[in-house]
Amino acid sequence: MNQQYPSSLLEKAVGEFAKLPGIGRKTAMRLVLHLLRQDIQSVESFGQSVITLKREVKYCKVCHNISDTETCKICANPQRDASTVCVVENIRDVMAVENTQQYKGLYHVLGGVISPMDGVGPSDLQIASLVERVRQGGVKEVILALSSTMEGDTTNFFISRKLAPYDVKLTMIARGISIGDELEYTDEVTLGRSIVNRTLFTGMM
C-alpha cells in the first residue's frame, strides 16, 4: 500500500517510529497520532528523554553495566560482595538477576555472546576486561549466567579457558526443571540433565 501522507512532518515521524523493532507503519502511525494529541510539554519530554539518555548515559568502568556515574551503583556499593562476579550477556540480565533479590555479588556485562553467524567474536565482547578483573585479584568466584544456547555455551567454554590460569572458582547457574513445570511436558535434554545434576533433598524447594 503506497501511503499518501498529508504532511511530510508526519511522514518523517512515522518513518522514525517504523524503524523500531516490531513496530510496523500502522502501529507507528497510531503511536505518532497519539503523541500529537498530547500537549507540547509531554511530546518534548518524550523526544528529549531518548536524546538525553543517548548523550549522557555512561557505562560502568568496572562491570560495563549502564550507569549515571563512572562506577555503577552496584559496583560502588560496599554492602555487595566484591569477591563474586556474575557474568551476564546484557543489562536486562543484570536487572533480571537483581529482581530475584538472591544475589549480593557484582556483575560483569559482556555485551553479547560469541556468535560467528552474527559476526560477534570474543574481541567484540568485554571478555579481556573480565580476565583483567580476575588477574588483579580479589575475585574468588565467577558465576557464568549466560543463555542456555549454543552461543551461550560457546562463550562459557571460551571464558573458562581464559580463566583457567587463575586461582578462581568457576560456577554456572543451575539448569533444570523450572519451578511449577510438570515433568511430562519438560524436554528430555533438560530432564536428563536435571537427573544427572540432582541435589541433596533438604526439605527446601
Add this chain to the structure above:
Amino acid sequence: MNQQYPSSLLEKAVGEFAKLPGIGRKTAMRLVLHLLRQDIQSVESFGQSVITLKREVKYCKVCHNISDTETCKICANPQRDASTVCVVENIRDVMAVENTQQYKGLYHVLGGVISPMDGVGPSDLQIASLVERVRQGGVKEVILALSSTMEGDTTNFFISRKLAPYDVKLTMIARGISIGDELEYTDEVTLGRSIVNRTLFTGMM
C-alpha cells in the same frame, strides 16, 4: 515486579515509552535499548521528529486535515471536485479513502464522533465548520463516511439534521458484504441490510 533501573536516564526514557498505547514496560525497555545501540544522529533524528511534528504541524483551515501548509494539498488542488465533501472521523480515514484512489472530492475531518460516554459532544467536533462550509455554497454533495457504530450513526443523524435547511445532497458510504467475504460467515444485520439496499446488476462487481 519492582524494576531496579541501573540508570535514572534509562528509567525516564522507558517511562516515556511505556506511556504510549499498547506499549508495556518490557517492550519500552526493548525499544529504548534498541535506540541506545544506534548512533547519536539516529537517536536525535528520532527524538526531534516528534517534537518538530508537534511544534510545526498545521491543520488545514478548510478541512481540518493535518497539513504542512495553511490549506492542505487536497483542498489546494484545483483538480479535485470542490462540490463534493466526504465527512470522516480522523486523518487516518482520509488516508484510507485516498488509498482507494476512488475519490476525487474534498474532505472534512470531524476529529471524532459524538460519544457521550467519552464526554465528546457535537461542540468538540468540527461540525459547525462543516455547516458553515455548506452554508457558504458550492457544496452539492456531503458524503458521510463514519464508522458503522452507534456513535457513528448518532453523529450521522446529528449532521443530517444540521444540514437539513440547506440544498445539499446527503449520502453515506455503502454498507454490505465485504469483497471476498462468504455469505454464511457474514453477520445477519449486514446481510439483511445488503438485501434491502440491493443494487442493479450491471455485470461489474
